[in-house]
Amino acid sequence: xxxxxxxxxxxxxxxxxxxxxxxxxxxxxxxxxxxxxxxxxxxxxxxxxxxxxxxxxxxxxxxxxxxxxxxxxxxxxxxxxxxxxxxxxxxxxxxxxxxxxxxxxxxxxxxxxxxxxxxxxxxxxxxxxxxxxxxxxxxxxxxxxxxxxxxxxxxxxxxxxxxxxxxxxxxxxxxxxxxxxxxxxxxxxxxxxxxxxxxxxxxxxxxxxxxxxxxxxxxxxxxxxxxxxxxxxxxxxxxxxxxxxxxxxxxxxxxxxxxxxxxxxxxxxxxxxxxxxxxxxxxxxxxxxxxxxxxxxxxxxxxxxxxxxxxxxxxxxxxxxxxxxxxxxxxxxxxxxxxxxxxxxxxxxxxxxxxxxxxxxxxxxxxxxxxxxxxxxxxxxxxxxxxxxxxxxxxxxxx
Amino acid sequence: xxxxxxxxxxxxxxxxxxxxxxxxxxxxxxxxxxxxxxxxxxxxxxxxxxxxxxxxxxxxxxxxxxxxxxxxxxxxxxxxxxxxxxxxxxxxxxxxxxxxxxxxxxxxxxxxxxxxxxxxxxxxxxxxxxxxxxxxxxxxxxxxxxxxxxxxxxxxxxxxxxxxxxxxxxxxxxxxxxxxxxxxxxxxxxxxxxxxxxxxxxxxxxxxxxxxxxxxxxxxxxxxxxxxxxxxxxxxxxxxxxxxxxxxxxxxxxxxxxxxxxxxxxxxxxxxxxxxxxxxxxxxxxxxxxxxxxxxxxxxxxxxxxxxxxxxxxxxxxxxxxxxxxxxxxxxxxxxxxxxxxxxxxxxxxxxxxxxxxxxxxxxxxxxxxxxxxxxxxxxxxxxxxxxxxxxxxxxxxxxxxxxxxxxxxxxxxxxxxxxxxxxxxxxxxxxxxxxxxxxxxxxxxxxxxxxxxxxxxxxxxxxxxxxxxxxxxxx
Numbered sequence: 001x002x003x004x005x006x007x008x009x010x011x012x013x014x015x016x017x018x019x020x021x022x023x024x025x026x027x028x029x030x031x032x033x034x035x036x037x038x039x040x041x042x043x044x045x046x047x048x049x050x051x052x053x054x055x056x057x058x059x060x061x062x063x064x065x066x067x068x069x070x071x072x073x074x075x076x077x078x079x080x081x082x083x084x085x086x087x088x089x090x091x092x093x094x095x096x097x098x099x100x101x102x103x104x105x106x107x108x109x110x111x112x113x114x115x116x117x118x119x120x121x122x123x124x125x126x127x128x129x130x131x132x133x134x135x136x137x138x139x140x141x142x143x144x145x146x147x148x149x150x151x152x153x154x155x156x157x158x159x160x161x162x163x164x165x166x167x168x169x170x171x172x173x174x175x176x177x178x179x180x181x182x183x184x185x186x187x188x189x190x191x192x193x194x195x196x197x198x199x200x201x202x203x204x205x206x207x208x209x210x211x212x213x214x215x216x217x218x219x220x221x222x223x224x225x226x227x228x229x230x231x232x233x234x235x236x237x238x239x240x241x242x243x244x245x246x247x248x249x250x251x252x253x254x255x256x257x258x259x260x261x262x263x264x265x266x267x268x269x270x271x272x273x274x275x276x277x278x279x280x281x282x283x284x285x286x287x288x289x290x291x292x293x294x295x296x297x298x299x300x301x302x303x304x305x306x307x308x309x310x311x312x313x314x315x316x317x318x319x320x321x322x323x324x325x326x327x328x329x330x331x332x333x334x335x336x337x338x339x340x341x342x343x344x345x346x347x348x349x350x351x352x353x354x355x356x357x358x359x360x361x362x363x364x365x366x367x368x369x370x371x372x373x374x375x376x377x378x379x380x381x382x383x384x385x386x387x388x389x390x391x392x393x394x395x396x397x398x399x
Numbered sequence: 400x401x402x403x404x405x406x407x408x409x410x411x412x413x414x415x416x417x418x419x420x421x422x423x424x425x426x427x428x429x430x431x432x433x434x435x436x437x438x439x440x441x442x443x444x445x446x447x448x449x450x451x452x453x454x455x456x457x458x459x460x461x462x463x464x465x466x467x468x469x470x471x472x473x474x475x476x477x478x479x480x481x482x483x484x485x486x487x488x489x490x491x492x493x494x495x496x497x498x499x500x501x502x503x504x505x506x507x508x509x510x511x512x513x514x515x516x517x518x519x520x521x522x523x524x525x526x527x528x529x530x531x532x533x534x535x536x537x538x539x540x541x542x543x544x545x546x547x548x549x550x551x552x553x554x555x556x557x558x559x560x561x562x563x564x565x566x567x568x569x570x571x572x573x574x575x576x577x578x579x580x581x582x583x584x585x586x587x588x589x590x591x592x593x594x595x596x597x598x599x600x601x602x603x604x605x606x607x608x609x610x611x612x613x614x615x616x617x618x619x620x621x622x623x624x625x626x627x628x629x630x631x632x633x634x635x636x637x638x639x640x641x642x643x644x645x646x647x648x649x650x651x652x653x654x655x656x657x658x659x660x661x662x663x664x665x666x667x668x669x670x671x672x673x674x675x676x677x678x679x680x681x682x683x684x685x686x687x688x689x690x691x692x693x694x695x696x697x698x699x700x701x702x703x704x705x706x707x708x709x710x711x712x713x714x715x716x717x718x719x720x721x722x723x724x725x726x727x728x729x730x731x732x733x734x735x736x737x738x739x740x741x742x743x744x745x746x747x748x749x750x751x752x753x754x755x756x757x758x759x760x761x762x763x764x765x766x767x768x769x770x771x772x773x774x775x776x777x778x779x780x781x782x783x784x785x786x787x788x789x790x791x792x793x794x795x796x797x798x799x800x801x802x803x804x805x806x807x808x809x810x811x812x813x814x815x816x817x818x819x820x821x822x823x824x825x826x827x828x829x830x831x832x833x834x835x836x837x838x839x840x841x842x843x844x845x846x847x848x849x850x851x852x853x854x855x856x857x858x859x860x861x862x863x864x865x866x867x868x869x870x871x872x873x874x875x
Contacts (some may be wrong), residue, residue, distance in 0.1 A: 001581055004844035009584045012848050013591075013855070017413050052444040056400070060441075063406045064863075073863040080860070085795045090864075148765045 024068035042203045049248055071391040078275025086161065094274040099205055100281060101159035102270035103152055104225045108384040112153035113170025117385070118175050126389050127179045130379075134185050135366045137377045140369065142332070143246070144377045146180070147188040147239060148173055149227065149338040152220040154191055155198045158299075172386055188242045190235050194219055194227075194387045197234055216260040222282045224268035225384070229287035232341025233258060239342075241351055243376060248329055250349045258290040258345075292324070293317040293347045312340070315355040316372075317347040325351045332374030336360050350376075362388045400441035402590075402645045403597045405862050408855075411438065419653050420578065428550055430571060431653060435555035438517065442559070446517035449483065454549045456480075461541040461548065464534045473535045477528055485526045487516055492720030508788040521560040521717055525551050525684055529565035532688055539567045547573050556649035560642050564679040569655070576654035588851060593644025595854040596807075601638035603800040604630050606865075607792050612763055613789065616772035621779035624786040628756050628777070631763050633804045636665065639678070652685025663810050667751045670734040681717070685710050703739070708732045718762070723770060727761040730754075758793040792867045 023030050042065045045058035067073075081087050088094040088105060095103040103109065110116035118126065134144040150173075153160060170178075173191065180187050201217035219231035227235075237253040244252055265276030265284040296316040305312035319325040328351035333339060335355055347353040354372040358365055362381050369377065381389065400407050403853050415434045440447045460476035463469065498508035530551065533539045537875035542548040551569050552558075605792050611619075611627035619627075643660035664677035674682045690710045696703040708729065715728020734754050737743050760777075761770045773783060841846070 001584060002839070002841065002844055004841045005588075005847060006584045007582045008844065008848050009587050009851065010580065012852060013587055016852060016855075017409070020409075021413075055444070056441040060400075060404065060406050063410065067405050067409070067863060069859075070863055073860045077860050077864040081796075087794050087796070163794070165788075165790065167788075 020069065029068055030072055035326050066111060075275040082274070082276055088274050090274060094270045095161065095164060096274070096276075097159035097161055099159060100222055100271075101156060101203075102223050102274065102276075103160060103164075104270070104384060105186050107387075108151055109153070109164065110224070111172055111384060111386065112157075113164065114171040117170070117172050118170060122387075122390055123175055126176065127183065129389060130180070130185055131183060133379070136366060137369070140373075142369075142374050142377045143186070143248075144186055145186050145239070145242070145379070147235070147378055147380045148176075148386065149235065149380065149382045150191045150194055151227055152227070155194050155219055155231075156203070156385070158202075173383055176386070186242070186246070188239050190238055193234060193238045194231060200235060216283075216285060218283070218285070221268055221284075223271035223277065224282070225270060226337060227341060228285040229341045230260060230285060233287060233345050236342050236345035239346065239378065248376060250329060252348070253345065257289060261286050261288060287341070287344070289344070289348075291344055291348060292319055292321070293344070293353070293364050294320050296352070304359060309357065312337075312357045313342060314357070316353065317343070318352045319350075327351065329375035330354075330373060331376050331378070332356075332369050332372055333378045334358055334362065334365055335378075335380040335381055336362075336382060336385065339380050342380070354380050360385060360388060400436045402642065402649070403594060403858070403862065405859065407438075408594075408859065408862075410442050414653055425619055427653075428547065429779060431555075432546055432550045432553065435550065435553040438555040439553060439558055442518040443515070446515075449487070449517045449520065450523065450553055453480070453483065453523060453527055454545070454552050457530060457552065458542065458545045458548045460531060461534050462543070464541055469535055474529055477532045480524050480528050480531075484520055487514055487520055489716075490514055490722045490823070513571065522561050524565055525563050525681075525688075526566070527552055529563075529684065529688065533566050542566075542570070550737055554650075554655070555654075556646040556653075557657055560646070560677070562640070562643055562646060562658050562720060564657055564680070565684075566649055568658065572655050576749050578652075578654045581652045582654060582656075586648045588648070588847075589651065590645050590648025591851045591855050593641045593646075593648060594858045596637045596641030596644060598641075598858040599854070600637075600800055600804050600807075601634050602640055602865060603797060604637070604804065605635040607797060608634050608763075610792060611787065615785070616769060616776050616781075618783055618785045619773070619776035620781065620784040620786055621777060623789075624773060624776035628759055628763070628773075630801075632665070632759055633801070633808065635759065635762070636661075636808060637804060663756070665750060665752055666809050666814075667747055668746045668753075669738050669751050670731055670754055671738050673751055673755060674731070674735070681714070685714060689713060700739075704736045707739075711735065719765065721765050723761040723765045723767050726767060727758050730758050730761070750865065 020030065042058065042061040045055055047055060057212075064070075080372050082096055084095060086098045090105070092106040093104070095105045095109055097103055103112075107116060130146060137144040154171075177187060177189065189256070197217075198219055203218050203222075217230060218228055219234070220227050233253070233255065237255065240250060240253055243250060262283040263283050264280040265282050266279055267281035271277035271281055294317065296318040298314050298316055301314045303310040307313055319328065328349070331346065331350040331353040333342075333353070333355045335342070336357060339355055339357070343353075343355055354368070354374065355370050356365055362379070362385065364379075400411060402408075411434075415431075415438075416432070418430050419427055436447060436450075439450060456479055457476065460472050460479075463472040466472065491514055494509050494511055494752055498511070501508045511606060530539075530548070534541045542551070547570075550573055551564075551566055553570070554564075557564055608627060608631045611623060611630070614623070616624075640661040647657045647659070658680055660679050662676040662679065664673055667673040667676055690706055693706040693709060698706075711728045711732025712725065713728070714731070715724045715726070718724045718727070731754075740747070757774075760773045761767070764770045764773060776784075840856075
């Protein structure tokens, strides 16, 4: 063994460890990179004589979560895997598509691919549950609608990587629509209009789009799983058209009265999770209109403890004009984050509107409905959470 | 505590290593014993009681092995050692099997005992037996210092997953050893190389293996079945040999030379040769402490065959409490017996590799029934097949890792440039006896250092970001 290896390797290895820990303890240059765990860090374990066996496991989990260079390695890993492998560092969470289009992995990917479908028993259960909900609302004088916000995968499948192929075209939403088709429950198909619009207005290439305003036609964010206000308006239009066809005395949306603005923005949730976020990676869209409604606060309604978005738990709006407030039908919506971009366009067509963000439980929430009322009840659910309609373990319903 | 864990690499290793360098020589054994017990306790504090019992019991028995009743003491020591192992490892299996029989006879069954398997018990029990037998035979003196015997049995680099060391090999090193730059560099080199084998190769292969072996074998196509067992062969080899490399490297860091455990096993031309290259220390242990005492090959052909089958039956049972392991052991034993016959025609790498691959199915599924389903799939006899989604799982990383695995798994250099002999050691130290060592240039060595540190950082990266970090031999 020559001197270079004999002395060099031990010294280099020891130096690496010493420098890294010295940096973590005193300077923090390498520990500045924020970790992007989608989970709470493990608490520091307590050393107790009656709790010795689990202590090492808990301590190790705590150390792993608080590893000083965790963020640095996560970001490095994201870049490394994207560069060398074109695969996501977190395949269960993020799928790397073409041209920086990022998609939800895991359960949502399985739903898109038709890998996670309703079993006959599940389909029977979910149909029975929805019909029972419809009956409950009708018994109270309202009309029940189901609206499913599509997965981004279904609207922009062309950017999915080659290895992601649908296994079964009769995916869960289609199964459900087919089952509901033989009942009198009204569902509002949002997949068809969104897919048609996306086909007519394909997104531009990442570089080309910097020069023009074409991004305002994007129905989903490139680096997030959520839809944009453009999709929200289109969904609101579809919902309102269905309600008008059903005889509800409301006006259709005149989309020419809405304006969109877009501004370049930093990579959003999916990009951050994969450690691939950067400046000007996406465009944030905002919707502008001369709104006829105003917020109608409900200070007495408390959000559940630990609900991460207390300001979004309940949102109520009403027409500024008292006559319209009384004459137009009222609306009750159970929703999750996808309801955010529907909120104003829909409200403007009702006298009073009430939106409940029910912690992704997607229950009927009769207590709220009995209090608020509503001629129209809309159960809005993201396709990715469709299986929350079943009684499934809580962990399976999260992403 | 797994060596391939962040807490070991970045916290425990620097503490133990620096302690052993900074402390005076006289305190080093005490430090290593304390750290070994702590590292062991990290895997389950209550298991440490079993380890301490083993140390104390074997120390006590060892001291009696100079008396006239030493045969009795040896027998008692072996019975207690094997009894402890049997209780923790096989009691639940035995009761389960007995219950099956009782059910057939409509007799009330026993309650299934819920016994946790102490980590590494199979390894340290065998080391303890080797101490007793060597002392009995007079090969070594009984150890009068319980702490030194404690260090021999509990020395953390090889405690959990081997290599299985002999007392006669370690005794002198515990008393007199030196830490040198040469040993430290060689140890680090070996450790980092082993870490990369475990984390970057074995864990990557494991991700696909887990998916394939989770499939319904009854609907598996032949290609997927063969690919699954091939990938598993890679996983288990890099997993175990990587861990052995880490153990050997750590031993060198603390001045110990631990025996080699692998030598390109898949390059074997026979199953006999395979067992001289795979888990070498276990094979050697069974040879010295079971095969030879049974009579070895001294009693004629039939006795030799019986002894070989008994040894491989024991090898199978040692690996796990399941019929699949018993059959796996006998499968290997059968070929070793066959290879002794003059008329046996096969002696080449594809034959030996195929026999090993077929055996790995039993090893991986741990179930005879599942293995039969898997063999049916391998033969392409599944009536309806659901194709595995290879496009989803096979990516560039797996391609590169598989190629590296194939390149490192066979002695290509030796085959290509030095004829067909495969008899070279696997270690990266280049200490081959038949090839004169030519020192690489400084630039090459700097490149080598950079590569090793890069492997360390890449392994850390994988450990931070990947949740799958199984270790197959941990449970033995």
